[in-house]
Amino acid sequence: MKNRMAPKRRRVLTLFLIFFLFLLSFASSLLFGQTPITAGEVWKSFSAFNDEATSHIVVQSDRLPRAVIATVVGASLAVAGTLMQALTKNPMASPSIFGINQGAIFFVVIGVVYLSLSSLVSLMGMAFLGAALAAAVVYVLGSLGRDGLTPVKIVLAGAAISALFQSYTQGILVLDEAGLQDVMFWLAGSVSGRTLDMLLPVLPFMVIAMITALLLGRAINLFITGDDIAKGMGQKTLLLKAVIGVIVVLLAGSSVAVVGAVGFIGLVIPHVARFFVGHDYRWVLPFSALLGAVLLVSADVLARLIIMPQEVPIGVMTALVGGPFFIYIARRGVSNL
Amino acid sequence: MKRHTTWRTRFFSVQMDMRAIRRMGLLVLAVLAACLLGPSLGNTMLSPVTVVETMMGSGSGANEFIVNNSRVPRTLVALLTGGALGVSGLLLQGVVRNPLAAPDIVGVTGGASVAAVAFMTFGAGAVSIQWIPLAAISGALLVSTLIYALAWKKGVSPIRLILIGIGISAIMSAAVTFMIIVSSAVTATDAYVWLTGSIYGASWSDIFTIAPVIALGLPLAVVFSSSLNAQQLGDDTSAGLGVRIQVDRIVVVFLSVVLAGTAVAVAGAIGFIGLIAPHIARALIGRSYGALVPASACTGAILLFAADLIARTIFYPVDVPAGVFTAAIGAPFFLYLLFRNRNHF
Numbered sequence: 001m002k003n004r005m006a007p008k009r010r011r012v013l014t015l016f017l018i019f020f021l022f023l024l025s026f027a028s029s030l031l032f033g034q035t036p037i038t039a040g041e042v043w044k045s046f047s048a049f050n051d052e053a054t055s056h057i058v059v060q061s062d063r064l065p066r067a068v069i070a071t072v073v074g075a076s077l078a079v080a081g082t083l084m085q086a087l088t089k090n091p092m093a094s095p096s097i098f099g100i101n102q103g104a105i106f107f108v109v110i111g112v113v114y115l116s117l118s119s120l121v122s123l124m125g126m127a128f129l130g131a132a133l134a135a136a137v138v139y140v141l142g143s144l145g146r147d148g149l150t151p152v153k154i155v156l157a158g159a160a161i162s163a164l165f166q167s168y169t170q171g172i173l174v175l176d177e178a179g180l181q182d183v184m185f186w187l188a189g190s191v192s193g194r195t196l197d198m199l200l201p202v203l204p205f206m207v208i209a210m211i212t213a214l215l216l217g218r219a220i221n222l223f224i225t226g227d228d229i230a231k232g233m234g235q236k237t238l239l240l241k242a243v244i245g246v247i248v249v250l251l252a253g254s255s256v257a258v259v260g261a262v263g264f265i266g267l268v269i270p271h272v273a274r275f276f277v278g279h280d281y282r283w284v285l286p287f288s289a290l291l292g293a294v295l296l297v298s299a300d301v302l303a304r305l306i307i308m309p310q311e312v313p314i315g316v317m318t319a320l321v322g323g324p325f326f327i328y329i330a331r332r333g334v335s336n337l
Numbered sequence: 338m339k340r341h342t343t344w345r346t347r348f349f350s351v352q353m354d355m356r357a358i359r360r361m362g363l364l365v366l367a368v369l370a371a372c373l374l375g376p377s378l379g380n381t382m383l384s385p386v387t388v389v390e391t392m393m394g395s396g397s398g399a400n401e402f403i404v405n406n407s408r409v410p411r412t413l414v415a416l417l418t419g420g421a422l423g424v425s426g427l428l429l430q431g432v433v434r435n436p437l438a439a440p441d442i443v444g445v446t447g448g449a450s451v452a453a454v455a456f457m458t459f460g461a462g463a464v465s466i467q468w469i470p471l472a473a474i475s476g477a478l479l480v481s482t483l484i485y486a487l488a489w490k491k492g493v494s495p496i497r498l499i500l501i502g503i504g505i506s507a508i509m510s511a512a513v514t515f516m517i518i519v520s521s522a523v524t525a526t527d528a529y530v531w532l533t534g535s536i537y538g539a540s541w542s543d544i545f546t547i548a549p550v551i552a553l554g555l556p557l558a559v560v561f562s563s564s565l566n567a568q569q570l571g572d573d574t575s576a577g578l579g580v581r582i583q584v585d586r587i588v589v590v591f592l593s594v595v596l597a598g599t600a601v602a603v604a605g606a607i608g609f610i611g612l613i614a615p616h617i618a619r620a621l622i623g624r625s626y627g628a629l630v631p632a633s634a635c636t637g638a639i640l641l642f643a644a645d646l647i648a649r650t651i652f653y654p655v656d657v658p659a660g661v662f663t664a665a666i667g668a669p670f671f672l673y674l675l676f677r678n679r680n681h682f
Contacts, residue, residue: 141672145679152496153675156437159503160671163608167664170533174657263507307519316518319511323504327487330500 011283014276018290022071025298029067030059033304037063066191069199070300070314071293073191073255074265076206078292079213080251081266082273082285086220087244088139091271091329092151095131095252096263099161103134104256105187106165113176120201124257131253134161135245189260189315191300202254209250210289212243217282220244224279262315264322265292271329295321357622364621364635368416371642375412376404378646380653414539415645415659416638417547418604419614421596423637424558426611427618427629428593431565432586435495436674439612440597443502444484445477446608447509449601451516452476458516470546470602477598480505481590534607534660536645543603550599554592555634561589562626569624607660609667610637616674 030042037055045056081094095101107130111117117126141157142149169187219240223230230237255262273287296314299321303312344351376388383391383400391404426439440446456472484505488498564585567575576582597611614637615629622632644662651657 141675144676147680152500153679155500155503156675157672159442160668160675163664163671164668167533167661167668171657171661171665174661175652175655310518312515312518316511316514319507320515323508323511326504326507327501330497330504331487331490 011277015287015290018287018294022290022294022297025294025301026067026071029070029297029301030063032301033058033063034309061195062192065194065196065199066300067297068196069194069258070191070296072199072203072206073259073262074292074294074296075289076210076251076255076292077262077265077296078269078273078288079210079285080248080255081268082270082281082288083213083216083220083244083248084266085270086224086281087241087248088142088149088154089224090149090151090154092155092267092326094264094266094270095248095255096162096261097155097158097267098138099134099158099165100131100249100252101256101261101263102162102165102169103130104128104253105261106130106169107133108257109169109172113172120198120257124202124205124254127257128249128253130165131256132249134165135249135252137161187260189262190311190313191259191296192311194258198258202257205250206254209247213247213251214285214289216240216244216247217280217285220281220285221279224281260315262296262318264318264326265296267329268322268325269295271325354623354628357628360621361628361632361635364632364639368635368638371416371639372412375415375642375646376408378650379403379408380650410541410544411536411539411645411649412642414543414547414603415536415642417544417551418536418600418607419610419637419639419641420634421547421551421554421600421637422607422610422641423614423618423633423635424555424630425593425596425600426613426637427615427626427633428558428561428565428589428596429611430615431568431626432589432593433493433495433498434569435499436616436678437499437612437671438495439609440477440593441606441608441611442506442671443481443499444505444509445481445502445594445597446601446606447506447513448480448483449473449477449598450606451480451509451512453602454513454516458519467542467546470599473602474595474598477594477601478591480509481594485590533658534605534663535648535656535658536604536641537649537656537658539603547599547603550595551634554596555630557592558589558630559627561585561592562630565589565626566624604641605658605660607641607663609663609671610641612674613667613670614640616670 027039031037031039035055035058037059041053041055042059044050045053045059049060050056077095084093084095084098085091087093104127107126108123111123111126115126117123138154138157138161139149142154145153219235222233222235223237223240227237230240252266269288269292270284272291273284277283277287296318299317300314303314303317306312340354340356342353342355344353373385373388376392377383377385381400381403383404387400388404391400392409422440425445429438429440429443429445430436432438450473452475453469453473455476456469460468460472484498484502485493487505488494488501490497564575564580567578567580568582568585569575570578572582600607615633617636617640618629618632621636622628641659641663644666645659647662648657648659
């Protein structure tokens with residue numbers, strides 16, 4: 001609560017600082033990789049693109065797309081996590097814990113293998129469907145019982161739903177190896193090899209959802225004081241919950257549709273954002289978006305460098321960072337948001 | 338009809354639940370039936386008589402390979418692994434007094450997988466492959482110690498233990514994926530199957546790995562069953578009854594971890610058997626751990642046997658990893674348990 005009174009100027013300053021960090025990570029994402037490319041060459045690839053120069057092609061067709069995708073997905077997942085934690089008033093809520101990743105993947109696999117869908121838009125629709133289904137089941141299961149949504153129930157229900165969808169996915173893929181080839185792409189949870197064409201169909205959804213989310217800050221501030229107070233102040237809490245639910249599904253579902261299963265961003269980032277700005281969601285939401293982008297872009301840079309010449313899937317990187325954080329929250333116990 | 342019969346001797350007397358004993362007998366019969374059924378069912382159907390003849394060494398050459406080299410080891414490995422997982426889950430549930438505990442859920446299986454995959458990745462060639470079980474068991478022990486230590490905060494609360502176990506599991510599966518990518522020895526498909534758990538390619542050496550562990554582990558588990566019975570009454574009461582809680586707890590957890598680690602070494606990370614088997618056993622036999630140990634072993638054995646049988650026959654010629662089926666049945670069951678205990682979390 002101490003931070004709530006922090007002067008506005010400090011927040012703006014911090015925001016700029018994080019934005020600077022973001023630019024830094026974005027730039028290093030363009031510069032570093034299997035072959036380091038000098039800043040001059042990177043600049044030239046934008047200003048005077050030469051399709052004979054390998055370095056220009058690498059920057060434009062490989063590094064730029066993945067940096068952009070990591071930015072968008074990182075921000076989306078972080079905001080989705082922030083909204084989920086606010087909605088459930090629960091520090092462990094986040095897309096991957098709710099089983100959204102595995103749900104979306106399962107539906108994408110069904111779409112590819114059984115419905116022979118190939119257009120990105122239809123697969124994206126499947127991803128939304130799976131994300132919504134998994135989230136709804138975990139939310140309902142977690143809410144049952146005397147104490148409502150407890151972290152333990154959410155985590156356990158999410159783990160079971162994830163295991164369930166994962167086993168179905170594995171079953172389908174073992175039976176249909178041709179399908180495996182098509183879908184391996186999503187399963188790996190990676191930003192490499194994606195083109196901007198894959199991002200474009202989902203981008204409108206993500207942008208609309210993101211803008212709506214950022215506008216909800218005030219409403220959420222009221223909402224987290226408790227349902228009764230919010231209702232008393234004239235807030236339509238049910239409507240707000242529904243809107244948040246749709247935003248979460250859009251953000252998380254389209255993230256999975258583009259990069260596959262990348263976990264823990266939505267869990268970790270909201271905590272970091274609240275550490276910086278306290279509990280004012282008008283600030284927490286933009287901070288989350290920016291921090292999420294920083295985390296995923298720099299995780300991607302690390303993923304490229306850590307075992308060169310091979311690459312670690314980014315989902316592995318985020319799990320290695322996020323897992324210990326999850327344990328830290330579990331140990332600290334449940335505190336208020 | 339009287340349900341209980343009392344057996345008195347000069348030294349002790351036992352009250353026996355006749356219904357439970359009958360059901361225990363049925364479980365044992367079912368396991369024996371599985372021993373015969375397993376080798377007979379498959380793409381080439383063989384009659385049980387042929388199977389017995391072949392095992393005795395008087396069958397035809399073609400059948401001999403199918404029965405002795407493929408189906409018999411596979412059936413036995415399924416039964417033994419399932420049994421080990423069932424008992425492992427029972428012991429864990431007994432210690433943490435929580436119906437949702439299981440070796441795969443609290444991360445023990447994950448630790449074993451990491452160690453085994455690390456062994457295949459970094460030790461391949463340098464060290465003989467037969468040390469994999471030892472690696473898996475040490476990994477399971479190491480990780481469970483870590484989980485226990487992390488969950489410790491003026492004592493271990495079961496809920497914290499499970500939450501931290503889930504976090505550790507996530508890290509472990511990331512670590513396995515990482516090693517698969519670094520390694521050239523392990524192919525992605527191998528590792529994928531390993532992570533799901535499969536008994537495909539079971540051999541006699543697998544049986545020699547797991548049989549001694551079960552032969553030692555089960556009697557030891559029975560020995561500690563009276564302590565576990567007392568522990569269900571709560572720490573204070575059981576201490577009052579003369580149970581050395583902390584010592585017994587560590588021994589029982591150790592036993593559970595060794596059983597689960599061996600199972601992983603043989604069959605990969607098969608999930609949910611350790612969760613379900615004890616619940617079915619309790620529904621059949623009641624709550625006394627002395628009877629629950631063999632009952633969980635039998636139930637786990639039958640469950641994994643059934644899962645593997647379905648996995649290798651229904652989708653023939655594709656051999657679906659048995660872990661797919663155990664998860665497909667186990668995860669909904671877990672959700673049901675969560676629903677039933679919804680007021681306790």
